[in-house]
Amino acid sequence: MSKERLVVIGNGMAGARTVEEILARGGKELFDITMFGDEPYGNYNRLLLSNVITGSQDASEIFLNSLPWCEENGIQLLAGIRAISIDRAAKEVHGVVGTS
Ligand SMILES: Cc1cc2nc3c(=O)[nH]c(=O)nc-3n(C[C@H](O)[C@H](O)[C@H](O)COP(=O)(O)OP(=O)(O)OC[C@H]3O[C@@H](n4cnc5c(N)ncnc54)[C@H](O)[C@@H]3O)c2cc1C
Structure with a gap:
């Protein structure tokens, strides 16, 4: 059985949690998952960003x-x-390289 394609736009806490829940429900077998994240790394706990800014925690x-x-x-x-546009008819999401 071929998998459906699932595209998630945004690799923040909400997007990542959504994908975690999909995987926990067997989503790996059902979907080819693609995530667009305009930040050039994996996701992070943004609530703790203040600690990184104040120097009490390292970004890693x-x-x-x-x-x-x-x-x-x-x-x-x-x-x-x-991700900059969604072509629903063609089932395509278009993106550009760059950070927000
Ligand atoms: C310094 C700081 C401290 C905070 N402290 C707290 C706290 O103590 N308690 C609390 O409840 N909340 C806090 N917040 C708020 C909390 O971080 C946000 O509510 C939470 O991160 C929202 O999660 P999100 O996944 O919806 O959005 P975001 O965390 O904004 O994630 C969205 C992601 O999607 C990416 N993205 C957006 N558009 C596109 C696109 N078109 N294509 C590709 N990628 C895209 C963004 O780059 C980002 O990585 C804090 C926020 C900051 C900045």
């Missing part, structure tokens, strides 16, 4: 799902690519 400590985690779970993470 607040990551949630790393790039290897995405690979292990069969997720194509387009890190550093911003």
